[in-house]
Amino acid sequence: MPVAFTVQQPAADKLAATLDLPARRMSRLPVSVTLKGDSVIFFAAKASCRYACVRAASGQELRGTWAQPGLRVPLVLRRVVVQPSGTAAAVVAATTYHIEAVKLTSPAGNVELAGTLSIPDGPGPFPAAVLLSDMGPQDRDARQGTCRLFADIASNLARQGIAVLRLDDRGVGQSGGDNRLATTADLVRDAQAALSFLRVRPSIDPARTGFIGHGEGGNVALLAAAQPLPPSFVVGLAAAGVSGLELLAAQAEPATAADTARAGAARRQALADVAAKAKELRASGSNSAQIDTYVAQQTLKLRSAERKQAEATLKFRRAMFEIVRQTANREQAQAIVTNMLRQRYPAQEAALTRSRVEDLTTPWARYYLTFDPQAALAKVQCPVLLLNGTDDAEVNAATNLTALEKGLKANKRVMVRRLPGVQHWFQTPAAELLPNADGSVDPVVSAAMLDAVRDWVLQQSLQ
Missing domain, CATH: 3.40.50.1820 (Alpha/Beta hydrolase fold, catalytic domain)
Incomplete structure (x- = not known):
């Protein structure tokens, strides 16, 4: 796997480096550079990798060890002087930077x-x-x-x-x-x-x-x-x-971990039932073409059911958001939406329903729906x-x-x-x-x- 460190010296006492791993489509990852005597240590937190090395006498190679979780191997890197390409990225050289804590006041309510x-x-x-x-x-x-x-x-x-x-x-x-x-x-x-x-x-x-x-x-x-x-x-x-209404309506319905687990279990069970039936058909003498046809038909039925469920959810969310958008009185909107959620999700915990209703009727939500x-x-x-x-x-x-x-x-x-x-x-x-x-x-x-x-x-x- 190709490895490339780009090192620049923006000031006499500072080094700036980035890491490129082309095979992983990762480029210009920030890298810390530490000098310890004759050794140089590069560390890229985003790639969880470390390269500890020494410079060869010629000054044209770095020889050391590349380490990442589960891997530790020797690595030799050869120096290449990169000529400016004239592109926008090459015009401003990599540099170091500093940070400042700041505060400002927004005129919308004088909020800091x-x-x-x-x-x-x-x-x-x-x-x-x-x-x-x-x-x-x-x-x-x-x-x-x-x-x-x-x-x-x-x-x-x-x-x-x-x-x-x-x-x-x-x-x-x-x-x-x-x-x-x-x-x-x-x-x-x-x-x-x-x-x-x-x-x-x-x-x-x-x-x-x-x-x-x-x-x-x-x-x-x-x-x-x-x-x-x-x-x-x-x-x-x-x-x-x-x-805003269409964007929110098209997103998935909020689900708890238990809801997700139940949905996943139901889908796995449906697929298992199809596989079991296919096994029965094979045991009873059905040929491969008949079995393949059966599996394809059942798979299409499952996908059709999932598509219909998604369409029903989209229709429900649009209707719910329209109620919020068109009902000026917040308490009235909350009452209607609460009833809609209870009817569609009778097993949903009351606390979760109340939380959803509160979120759907905040000033931000009511504005965004318009x-x-x-x-x-x-x-x-x-x-x-x-x-x-x-x-x-x-x-x-x-x-x-x-x-x-x-x-x-x-x-x-x-x-x-x-x-x-x-x-x-x-x-x-x-x-x-x-x-x-x-x-x-x-x-x-x-x-x-x-x-x-x-x-x-x-x-x-x-x-």
Whole structure:
């Protein structure tokens, strides 16, 4: 498997390095570099690998040991001097960066928002981006389990000369306010406040400052771009192109672990029944063609039943959301929705039903169900990059990217990309990751997404 470390020296006492593993489609992973006498130790946390080595007398080779979970092998790397390619990515050399804890006030309710600003080392001024989170309460790192989408984006961009501001959502971490009470319109004002905060800093170039939004954050970025004092650019990661009601209706019904287990057990039992019947047919003298026909027919019946169930769920969710959208009185809406959920899911725990009803009737939810992303797209004139994973189960790439492209057709500076095998949280497909000793894999943010965002933002900085 090819291994490549790219090492640069941005200052006399600093080394910056990245790791490329082309066979795993992992590139420019951040690497720490430690010097101990004649030894050099590279450590890439995202790939869970370590390379301890010494430099050969010629200075043209590194000789040492590569270690990762379940593997420890000797490795020799030869020095190659990379010539600048002239691309946007090569214009800004990899560098080190520092972080600052920041606070700003949003005019929407005078809410104080806290976050982290990652700034490249050097004089600047630097291009910059504000990260805008997806729906629901998110911290500044956009944590999902052990994966930290926003922290990785910030680190990757800051190492390439792009400053990044990421904030705790309202009511999360060190930020004030209440996420459940904030509507999408409030979030637009939060985003504008963050952009203004960056543009007055001496180390930031106000003419090269934009938004990178994930999910709803991508729509917030596009809404802000349609208003006066727009951002210099917008990157939408899985932004919605259809209405809020349609987007939410198309998502899967929330299910407990017990519900998922029961559904899985029922499907496995149905398949086992088909296999058992096929065995009986074989024992009774049926030929292979007859057995294959039977199995194919039963498989089609199972798929048809699953499709009908999905269609019924979609119809139910649309009806439920329409009740919330059209019923002005919140208590009345809650009563109707509670009754709908009890009738459809009679075995559901009362506490879970109450929690769902509360979530469905928050000010944010009631506003989002009336949200139409198409309304403002014609006014967006800044450069826009739209990325979506083909395995995104929450924001369908084909449906939403097509709708966004249609709404932005008057803007000649729009780029659209679909990332194969990538899901909603832009994680690298498990099949492309280095496995742990037990065969499991740790989630890693997609290098393809990071590269696409970085290169595109740097290209905008050159124009």
